[in-house]
Amino acid sequence: MAKIPVQFRLNGSDRAAFVGPSDNLLTLLRRGLNDFGPKYGCGQGTCGTCTVLVDGDLQLSCLTLAATCEGKHVETVSGMAEGPVLHPLQQAFMDHFAAQCGFCTPGMLTAAKALLAANPNPTRAEVIDGISGNICRCTGYDAIIEAILAAARGGQAKRTY
Template sequence: MKKSVVSLTVNGAERDVLVAPGTTLLDLLRESQGLTGTRRGCEQGACGSCTVLVDGKAMMSCLLPAETVDGASVLTVEGLTPAAGLHPIQEAFLEGFATQCGFCTPGMIMATAGLLAANPQPTREDAVRAISGNICRCTGYEAIIDAVLDAARRVRAGHLATAA
């Protein structure tokens, strides 16, 4: 099997990564970049735990062949988190009790970041639609939806200039 070089920007840093055919973006992030905040869940695109932003859009990294993101910009939960403290989305999830076990949380946060990058004033229906591809087995969704809307308010209030 011939490996190929994939050039991409991960959390603001340019990377050239040698990948084997069939390597997913999830594998690239976790195994070669050490970014384990992107969770390995179902590996079938059904749970959303592997959600990252690719060129600003929320995508499930388990479904993306690494070769298809050549030249793209990828943002993971590690890249969303500021050097000091938490991102407003993370603050809203934490303060709104929108996490329990935490396994789905990075994917939910990145789905929220994608929503807020595209729509800084989402409705409840927008929030529900944005996280609809993400499964939580612990919290139910009310606290998560409330956290998404609270995060939008925090971002608009200037806690951070942009959501992503």
């Protein structure tokens, strides 16, 4: 099957790859470009752990065809910190113990980042709605919600979005 060339920005860097017409973005990121931030949890868009931002929009990378990312900017959890300096959301997740096994965390952080970009001062209900596409099977939702609310209150959040 003929491969398709695709060029896009990944966390601020230009990347290029050849993909099959049915290859999804998650496989390209993980197996093609060695970005292991987004995880495979279900492959059918129900768990949210593969969540990435494509041109700022929340996308499930397991349901996104890699070839459609031509010319776009893909952001994953791997690009959230600026060097050794954690993103305020990452710091809030640490401060509030908002991870147990850590497997849903990349998707949770990405969903939270998109939420705060659109709504810098969400209510608790809006936070719950914002992460409703992400499953935490360790059921640590409360700490995650607290962490996102704290990051929003921290005010620094606005600057980086």
